[in-house]
Structure formats: C-alpha cells, structure tokens
Amino acid sequence: MAKVLCVLYPDPVTGYPPAYARDTIPAITAYPGGQTTPTPVGPLGFKPGELVGCVSGELGLRPYLEKLGHELIVTSDKDGADSEFDRHLADADVVISQPFWPAYLTAERIARAKKLKLALTAGIGSDHVDLQAAAAHGVTVAEETYSNSISVAEHVVMMVLSLVRNYLPAHQIAANGGWNIADCVSRSYDLEGMHFGTIAAGRIGLAVLKRLKPFDVHLHYTQRHRLADEVERELGLTFHETPESLVAACDVINLQTPLYPSTENMFDDRMFEHVKRGSYLINTARGKLCDRDAVVRALNSGKLAGYAGDVWFPQPAPADHPWRTMPFNGMTPHMSGSSLSAQARYAAGTLEILECFFEGRPIRPEYLIVDGGKLAGTGSQSYKLT
Structure with missing residues (x-):
C-alpha cells in the first residue's frame, strides 16, 4: 500500500458547489501541435466541469486509489x-501539489521524505520542487504539460x-452606481497599433501571440531558441536577442x-530603465521573475x-503584499491555469x-521533468538544475 499526499487549495468560502x-464543457482531444490530451485507462472519478482542484474535489482520485488499497491524504x-x-x-510515497497552491518541496523536505518516489504537479510548472534535490534522491518529478497552457x-x-x-x-464606477465617463476613459486606449512582446514564446507565449495577431498589433518575442522562419512569417514576428531590446520597443x-x-528578479530597477514610459507588464509565469518593490516603484x-x-x-x-494595493494593478489570485476546463485535463493527467x-509503465516523456536522477523529457528542455 502506498501513501499519496495531495495538497490542494481550500474549498470555496461558500461551500463546495452543489x-x-x-452543464457541460467542450471536449478537447488534442493540443496545438498534435499532443493528445490525457488518456487514463480507468474511469475518471469526476464529471468534466466539476470543481476538482480544491480539497473536497480531491482531483477525483479517491475511487481509483482506494480501489487499489492505497491511502489518500488531501x-x-x-x-x-x-x-x-x-x-x-x-x-x-507520492506527493501531489499545484502551482496555484504550491507545497514547496525544498531540499530539506525531500531529505526528510525517505519513502518519496514521485512528486507530481497537477498542472504546469514544477519550480516549487527543488529539482536538483529530487534528482539526487531519485525522486521522479512529473507534470501535465500543456494541460492548462491555453x-x-x-x-x-x-x-x-x-x-x-x-x-x-470603469467597471467599479458602474458597480458603485456612477456614470463617470471622463474618469473611465482618461486612461483608456486602443490596443490596435501597439507593440506587444513576449519574453519566451513556448507553448503559452506562442499561444498568446497567435491570439493577439487579429488585434492588428505589432508582435515581438525573445527566447533562447528562435522560432522557425515560417512561424515568424505567419505571425509577422520581430525577434529580439535580449529582453532589454524587447522591452525598449514594446x-x-x-x-x-x-x-x-x-x-x-529579472524585472528589477535596472530592467525598468529600459522600459518605455507608460508600458503595461503582464506576468502569469512566476512572481519571483519580478522584484516586488521595483514593480511598485515603476507604477x-x-x-x-x-x-x-x-x-x-x-x-x-500575505494580506499586506503591496501588489494587492499598488496603483493601476489587475492582480488576481493564481487562477489562470485552474479554470474548470483546465482542471478536467490536469486531473485526468x-x-x-x-x-x-x-x-x-513509462510515464509520457512530455510529462517528465526529472527521472533517473536527471532532467528528462520536457524538463530537459525547460529547466536547469543549477
């Protein structure tokens, strides 16, 4: 019997939804590029579209695990x-966590987890796991690549x-009973004609570029490996050798x-010196890419x-985090990759x-981050151990 320890975000404050x-969500069978969506052999322990990413949802895993005699702690x-x-x-034996509510598997925690064999991310992004320590201790790290990229x-x-x-x-003005059009439009612009750039154009970054092309914006990107010529031509992309070059243009x-x-801390005071005045910055990757206080100063x-x-x-x-109250922010809790549609895919994965x-049986290479004491599969393309 194995013990599976699953860390999920809390239930809704109003209670688990009845x-x-x-009634349904669209059935997606493949991702852009042809990778198939998760294909478990057994039945799902949930109906797609249900809230399974919280504690009571349990990712729908209890029927499967208990049928095999395993213990599930959520x-x-x-x-x-x-x-x-x-x-x-x-x-x-197994730890399951999410990027949205990460259980940080530090080197110290991995050293104490003598039986741990698999650290599984329900979603995308395993940087809450110390990958070097996982490799050193023979722990396999896996995630459901592409499950919530779109x-x-x-x-x-x-x-x-x-x-x-x-x-x-503007919405807040309306919700408060106002009709202050001048206040609404005093900071409102058209996106059309602007220069939009993404730092990294992998699965998510490229999907964003494709979705913004119809808005008639000028598209830019930078990353270690340049995209194929046909992709650049199709989207009209401008490639930049460095992030500093991109931010100066966008x-x-x-x-x-x-x-x-x-x-x-890529976006620190030094980086903001290169940014055009009046630019907008979007970050759905990781909070630590930005110097917290430098962002506040830039706003x-x-x-x-x-x-x-x-x-x-x-x-x-924390409740006093300055990003909650800094001016001109559009922050949300970490929710972008945990829509009910995405949950159906990463729970199935x-x-x-x-x-x-x-x-x-072998885990799909596209799901693997660390295996056999080294980076593997998607991990070998996306992460570094140092």
Missing part, C-alpha cells in the same frame, strides 16, 4: 513544521485588454519565461501604466501518471 453555471495545510503536509510527508494564454489576453482599456476601474510586455536562478513613477498577473511570491500572498507509476 451546481455549476454550465489537505490545504502546507506551510510550517506543524502543517498537515509536513506531518504526513515523512512516510509519503487557459493561461486566454487569461493573458483578458488582462492585456483589461489594462489597456481601463476596464477594471508597449505591452508579457512574461512567460520559466523561473531559474538566472531569471529571478508609482509612471514608468508602468499598469501591471497585471496572477502569480505572487510566496503563494498564497494526474490519474494517467498515477496509473503509469503504480503499474510500472
């Missing part, structure tokens, strides 16, 4: 030495338009790069006209990975 706004209590997560970690890309487009068109303050900047030691000085994102550090962010793990 009904949903929609909690949202993840921080501190006395947390339920730490109490169960010592004898857990979900995040849609969220980026929403945030771009919300900032540029000044939607959030009105709207989108951060999609993974978090490495080399990208931590207060007018260097940035707006900042939006759903990633913070730490997560959940979690089940698929667990089936492979318990049956001794």
Whole structure:
C-alpha cells in the first residue's frame, strides 16, 4: 500500500458547489501541435466541469486509489513544521501539489521524505520542487504539460485588454452606481497599433501571440531558441536577442519565461530603465521573475501604466503584499491555469501518471521533468538544475 499526499487549495468560502453555471464543457482531444490530451485507462472519478482542484474535489482520485488499497491524504495545510503536509510527508510515497497552491518541496523536505518516489504537479510548472534535490534522491518529478497552457494564454489576453482599456476601474464606477465617463476613459486606449512582446514564446507565449495577431498589433518575442522562419512569417514576428531590446520597443510586455536562478528578479530597477514610459507588464509565469518593490516603484513613477498577473511570491500572498494595493494593478489570485476546463485535463493527467507509476509503465516523456536522477523529457528542455 502506498501513501499519496495531495495538497490542494481550500474549498470555496461558500461551500463546495452543489451546481455549476454550465452543464457541460467542450471536449478537447488534442493540443496545438498534435499532443493528445490525457488518456487514463480507468474511469475518471469526476464529471468534466466539476470543481476538482480544491480539497473536497480531491482531483477525483479517491475511487481509483482506494480501489487499489492505497491511502489518500488531501489537505490545504502546507506551510510550517506543524502543517498537515509536513506531518504526513515523512512516510509519503507520492506527493501531489499545484502551482496555484504550491507545497514547496525544498531540499530539506525531500531529505526528510525517505519513502518519496514521485512528486507530481497537477498542472504546469514544477519550480516549487527543488529539482536538483529530487534528482539526487531519485525522486521522479512529473507534470501535465500543456494541460492548462491555453487557459493561461486566454487569461493573458483578458488582462492585456483589461489594462489597456481601463476596464477594471470603469467597471467599479458602474458597480458603485456612477456614470463617470471622463474618469473611465482618461486612461483608456486602443490596443490596435501597439507593440506587444513576449519574453519566451513556448507553448503559452506562442499561444498568446497567435491570439493577439487579429488585434492588428505589432508582435515581438525573445527566447533562447528562435522560432522557425515560417512561424515568424505567419505571425509577422520581430525577434529580439535580449529582453532589454524587447522591452525598449514594446508597449505591452508579457512574461512567460520559466523561473531559474538566472531569471529571478529579472524585472528589477535596472530592467525598468529600459522600459518605455507608460508600458503595461503582464506576468502569469512566476512572481519571483519580478522584484516586488521595483514593480511598485515603476507604477508609482509612471514608468508602468499598469501591471497585471496572477502569480505572487510566496503563494498564497500575505494580506499586506503591496501588489494587492499598488496603483493601476489587475492582480488576481493564481487562477489562470485552474479554470474548470483546465482542471478536467490536469486531473485526468494526474490519474494517467498515477496509473503509469503504480503499474510500472513509462510515464509520457512530455510529462517528465526529472527521472533517473536527471532532467528528462520536457524538463530537459525547460529547466536547469543549477
């Protein structure tokens, strides 16, 4: 019997929903590029469209795991030495966590988890796991690559338009009973004709570029590996060798790069010196890509006209985090990749990975981050151990 320790975000404050706004969600069978969506062998323990990413939802895993005699522990209590997560970690064989409510698997925690064999991310992004320590201890790290990439890309487009068109303050005026049109439009612009750039054009960054092309904007990108010529021609992309070159040219900047030691605090005071005055910055990648206080200073000085994102550090962010109250922000909790549609895919992918793990079958290479003591699959293309 194995112990599976699953850390998920808390249930809705109003209680687990008895009904949903929609009866169904679209059935997606493949991602752009042809990768198939998760294909577990057994039945799902949920109906697609249900809230399975919270504690009561349990990712729909309980029927499958208990049928095999495994123990499932689900909690949202993840921080501190006395947390339920730490109490169960010592004898857990599998840890499941989410980027939205990460259980940080530090080197110290991995060293204490003597039985741990699999660290599974329900979603995309395994930087809450110390990958070097996982490799050193023989722990496999896996995630459901692509499961919520388009979900995040849609969220980026929403945030771009919300900032540029000044939607959030205008909505608040209406909600408060006002009709202050001059106040609504005093910071409202058209996106058309602006220069939009993404720092990293992987699955999410490229999806954002494709979705913004119909808005008649000038598209820019930078990343380590240049896109194919035909992609650049199709989208009319301008390639930049460095992030500094891109931010100097763009009105709207989108951060999609993974978090490495080399990208931590990429947007600091020095980087903001290169940014055009009145630019907008969107960050749905990782909060630590930005120097927290440098962002606040850039907004207060007018260097940035707006900042939006759903990633913070730490997560959940403390109540006094300055990004909650800084001017001209469009921040949300980390939700972009956890729509009900995305949950159906990453929960199904979690089940698929667990089936492979318990049956001794290979996990899809596109799901693997660390395996056999080294970066593997998608991990070898997306992460660094130092």
